[in-house]
Amino acid sequence: MLTAVVRRPVTLPGIVGKHLSGFDLARVVVLFFFPLLACSETAYPPDESASCAACHPRQQAGFERSRMAVAARTETFLDEWRRKGEPKACLGCHSPSGSEGVICTDCHGANGHPYPALQVPEVCARCHDAPGEITLQGFLDSPAARRGEDCLTCHLQGSGNSHDFRGPTRPGFLQGIATLRMAFRHDAEGGVALLQIRHRAGHALPGGTTGRAVWLLVEQRDAQERMLDSRRYRFGWLHSASAGWRQNTLPPGTGRVLEIPLHEAAGVIRAKLVYRFRAGELDEVDPDQVVLVELARFVPTRAERER
Amino acid sequence: MRPLFILLLLAVFLLLGSGDLSARWPGVSPGQLQAWLDTADPPLILDVRGRAAYRAGTLAGALDGGVEPSGFLPDGGGGLVLLLPEGASEQLVEAWFARLTDAGHQVWILEGGIAGWVEAGGSVEIPQSTYTRPGSVPFLIPRGLCEGGSPSQVFD
Numbered sequence: 355m356l357t358a359v360v361r362r363p364v365t366l367p368g369i370v371g372k373h374l375s376g377f378d379l380a381r382v383v384v385l386f387f388f389p390l391l392a393c394s395e396t397a398y399p400p401d402e403s404a405s406c407a408a409c410h411p412r413q414q415a416g417f418e419r420s421r422m423a424v425a426a427r428t429e430t431f432l433d434e435w436r437r438k439g440e441p442k443a444c445l446g447c448h449s450p451s452g453s454e455g456v457i458c459t460d461c462h463g464a465n466g467h468p469y470p471a472l473q474v475p476e477v478c479a480r481c482h483d484a485p486g487e488i489t490l491q492g493f494l495d496s497p498a499a500r501r502g503e504d505c506l507t508c509h510l511q512g513s514g515n516s517h518d519f520r521g522p523t524r525p526g527f528l529q530g531i532a533t534l535r536m537a538f539r540h541d542a543e544g545g546v547a548l549l550q551i552r553h554r555a556g557h558a559l560p561g562g563t564t565g566r567a568v569w570l571l572v573e574q575r576d577a578q579e580r581m582l583d584s585r586r587y588r589f590g591w592l593h594s595a596s597a598g599w600r601q602n603t604l605p606p607g608t609g610r611v612l613e614i615p616l617h618e619a620a621g622v623i624r625a626k627l628v629y630r631f632r633a634g635e636l637d638e639v640d641p642d643q644v645v646l647v648e649l650a651r652f653v654p655t656r657a658e659r660e661r
Numbered sequence: 662m663r664p665l666f667i668l669l670l671l672a673v674f675l676l677l678g679s680g681d682l683s684a685r686w687p688g689v690s691p692g693q694l695q696a697w698l699d700t701a702d703p704p705l706i707l708d709v710r711g712r713a714a715y716r717a718g719t720l721a722g723a724l725d726g727g728v729e730p731s732g733f734l735p736d737g738g739g740g741l742v743l744l745l746p747e748g749a750s751e752q753l754v755e756a757w758f759a760r761l762t763d764a765g766h767q768v769w770i771l772e773g774g775i776a777g778w779v780e781a782g783g784s785v786e787i788p789q790s791t792y793t794r795p796g797s798v799p800f801l802i803p804r805g806l807c808e809g810g811s812p813s814q815v816f817d
Binding site for chain 1 (some may be wrong): 700722724725726
């Protein structure tokens with residue numbers, strides 16, 4: 355089952371461009387026509403994914419574009435997994451049936467036709483509320499859930515029974531997902547930048563497992579663009595050997611507010627929100643990271659404030 | 662008899678003046694605000710009750726605008742709901758409205774204030790004043806799900 359069956363179109367190495375022998379013809383019949391024959395019966399052939407594709411080519415093609423289809427093959431996963439000694443537990447979601455990702459029966463069940471209708475978000479919870487993820491828990495108490503939306507509203511666009519699941523790795527998916535607002539407060543204690551982070555995801559941001567994070571970078575510079583203050587905040591999971599795990603993601607809806615004391619010489623303050631897939635520090639290379647939003651505001655002078 | 666009448670009249674004016682602010686300024690009920698917060702374009706909530714009240718508990722995601730309208734510089738634009746101190750004077754409310762509408766906000770007052778919000782079943786949170794900075798003790802940036810062999814949350 356682990357095999358290569360599923361994710362790539364069947365090719366016939368050694369056959370193309372040659373005269374076909376009787377044996378080759380037999381191979382063609384078996385490889386191409388058996389799934390179609392099997393499809394007309396209720397019994398399910400052993401190579402279930404190949405047979406799914408035979409009758410549901412559009413769904414199969416859509417699913418093959420998703421990251422779930424290669425969940426056990428991505429570099430991000432493999433890096434983390436190998437570093438931890440290749441624990442089998444991870445494969446419970448990344449490769450439930452021993453394939454290079456999720457396959458049809460992992461969600462639809464293995465009992466053959468007719469498959470029962472899937473309940474969303476319950477069916478997603480098996481992996482997206484598993485160890486290392488609280489995506490579903492976050493969704494249940496979100497504005498999106500109260501609006502009657504579900505996982506598919508954002509993650510499965512397209513007509514009919516599309517299986518083209520989309521997530522943050524899909525180019526453009528994160529565009530416009532987050533907003534940054536910045537106001538200022540001045541009182542007897544000095545000046546403060548009030549920074550509000552909000553996002554439109556129906557669950558905490560980042561979703562996904564503990565390695566992912568959203569970083570906020572805030573810089574204050576003077577009128578000559580000299581750096582006065584630089585801060586980094588990380589929103590994601592934190593871990594301590596003694597205290598265990600702590601959830602510090604950006605909640606859906608209300609978002610987070612940060613108060614950043616203003617340097618007395620600050621002329622401009624810049625903020626940037628970055629989404630990262632790779633575990634570890636911001637300085638470590640993540641070729642897939644996405645800048646969600648950037649913001650710059652001039653710090654008002656006293657005269658401007660009193661205007 | 663006449664001084665008593667004047668006194669009564671004055672009391673009525675005072676009550677009217679400090680009572681229903683939403684009669685003069687647009688207001689939003691707790692229920693309306695809850696529904697608004699669940700939309701794709703929720704309002705900004707500005708708590709102007711002062712530091713102590715803000716830290717004791719406010720609406721999730723609210724900004725602490727301080728107590729002086731002149732000390733607050735809005736970012737401008739969009740809907741904004743003001744969380745006023747109990748018994749706020751008309752002058753104070755007017756000053757906040759002027760400050761915020763001049764910056765481009767459309768402003769509403771949360772009817773009943775924080776007490777009305779809680780009474781209507783709204784949740785209040787203690788705002789987080791600090792966030793864990795990367796590399797600080799005791800929390801470290803995890804290297805991934807299998808860090809330490811202990812899952813962050815056990816599937817139920």
